Amino acid sequence: MPQIRRLPENLVNRIAAGEVVERPAAALKELIENAIDSGASRIAIRIAEGGLARIEVSDDGCGMTPDEMALALERHATSKLPDEAIEQVATLGFRGEALPSIASVARLTLESRPHGGENGWRRVIDHGELREDGPAALPPGTRVRVENLFGKVPARRKFLRTARSEYGACHEVVRRLAMARPDIAFTFEHGDRRILSLQAGQPxxxxxxxxxxxxxxxxxxxxxxxxxxxxxxxxxxxxxxxxxxxxxxxxxxxxxxxxxxxxxxxxxxxxxxxxxxxxxxxxxxxxxxxxxxxxxxxxxxxxxxxxxxxxxxxxxxxxxxxxxxxxxDKRSAQTPDAGAMARWQTEPERAAPAPAAALQSIFSGRDWADPQSSVREASETWRGYEREVVAAPQGRAEEATPLSEDAAEYPLGIARGQVANTYIVAEAADGLVIVDQHAAHERLVLERLRAAGAGDSVARAQALLIPEVVELDEPACDRLEDAVEKLATLGLAIERFGPGAMLVRSVPHALGKSDPRRLLQDIADDLANHGEALLLGEKLDLVLATMACHGSVRAGRTLSVTEMNALLREMERTPRSGQCNHGRPTWVKLRMEDVEKLFGRH
The missing domain is CATH 3.30.230.10 (Ribosomal Protein S5; domain 2)
Structure with missing residues (x-):
């Protein structure tokens, strides 16, 4: 039998490094967290080759004395746990493993000077071995440099990704930590390029x-x-x-x-x-x-x-x-699609074109330079060959009326017409509004169903004529059994039926045609992932959304101006009316300044 022995310190550190420092971004995260915990107001980060060649983090925090620096490079030494109440920890890094772990797999240079101290100190550890320990010149604060990460651990080095991939991971680490602390100024440089420069005190x-x-x-x-x-x-x-x-x-x-x-x-x-x-x-x-x-x-x-x-x-x-x-949520993402806006062009002045060769005989004798003799849409009774060259109009409008005094109170404006029997065109005080009538009404119907308590009626239980036995693994049954009461409030009545089965007695009315086995399996999976049976509620929301879709105004239906205005007013009163049930915008607005630019007025 092999003899039990203590692992050497350098091997212990390298094993710990495998958990804490699996790539440059992980080392960078630990160093920035230490800088934040030091009370810094400015943190400067510099990396080279995605962190593979060099990582450097400088701060203006509290700094350390030479003795504290030596202690900080020992395992499980930290200033962030003043007592043993680990559940009360309020700092980011507190395990005391980061610096010694990094120093065991890279060349680490630690320089620090406490506020009020006359001199700074430098300590250099190269893959676990002390290389330098002496005074250094630097302003109050701490600077940590990590070089040649995994340089002497080729088995780890070869599993690192390309410099570009490692840079992306480092960039994400800086973004997340900078986002959490708007009271700290951050700068981030990769090689000779500055990536981020964030001022302190931002909202x-x-x-x-x-x-x-x-x-x-x-x-x-x-x-x-x-x-x-x-x-x-x-x-x-x-x-x-x-x-x-x-x-x-x-x-x-x-x-x-x-x-x-x-x-x-x-x-x-x-x-x-x-x-x-x-x-x-x-x-x-x-x-x-x-x-x-x-x-x-x-x-x-x-x-x-x-x-x-x-x-x-x-x-x-x-x-x-x-x-x-x-x-x-009555708003939607208001920037019009750039590709669509690029298609708006001014019409150049040009002479009326001659008819196609195939139609010359039909329109022979006309003077094409004379506007009075050009082809016009006279009436629906004469459409002849004009159908081949002039498409039927897609828009319809009624006589415009002046904006009322209370129009300014209508964010979606006053309806002026309908395009392609699908889009409502409205005039607001500050621009032009285009509404997708089907998407908008679909959201309105869904919110009406909810407001009227349709969710409760949908969730009412529908008893099964013959209770169905659903076989699942034992842990899944245990999770479902713990959630029996909550599921019953949603209309799903189940009970334990042996170690590996559940008996289904009723299901929500709207899910009456669903497969009870798949339904219970999905709920059990959701309980395993989140500890809450919310998936059933989400399924019922989808049922309501389907009902709303079938009960809403369809694209292609002609609406009167009165109906259009009624739809706009209800949208202004209804929660979440800025997007349909599938996440697409229900309306967009083109500001009047943008309209004027289209015609060269600016």
């Missing part, structure tokens, strides 16, 4: 928009909600301002960037009936709660958290997001 929504996308400021709603000890702040993009991937969702817990399945699921639930399945919201959410309510020590890199009351947290985020969107 949170301004910092988020500057980092994520500048147009988010005009296409998002600010969030600031409290519920008991919890607070939710941030900036949430309108449903019509979305992306095809979910990499523009930034989630923070007590200022710590996290990638948590519960929070991601809550965001998906909040936007469930406002986005298509293949589209994702753009947002940055900051959740603050008492430290004892969240465990941040469940992952070595501290990217995952565990909540004491996960159901309450998820419900707070879903309801908070929906409440915030209800204040701004």
């Amino acid at each position: 949170l929504d301004q910092r988020v928009a500057e980092i994520v996308a500048r147009e988010l400021a005009d296409n998002g709603v600010a969030i600031d909600l409290d519920r008991g000890p919890m607070r939710l702040t941030g900036l949430a993009g309108l449903p019509t301002y979305n992306r095809g991937v979910a990499d523009h969702q930034y989630l923070f817990v007590n200022g710590r960037p996290v990638k948590d399945r519960l929070l991601t699921g809550a965001v998906r639930g909040a936007y469930a009936d406002m986005l298509a399945r293949d589209r994702h919201a753009v947002l940055a959410l900051f959740l603050d709660l008492p430290p004892e309510e969240v465990d941040v020590n469940v992952h070595p890199a501290k990217t995952e958290v565990r909540f004491r009351d996960a159901a309450f947290v998820r419900g707070f985020i879903v309801s908070g997001l929906r409440q915030a969107l209800a204040t701004g």
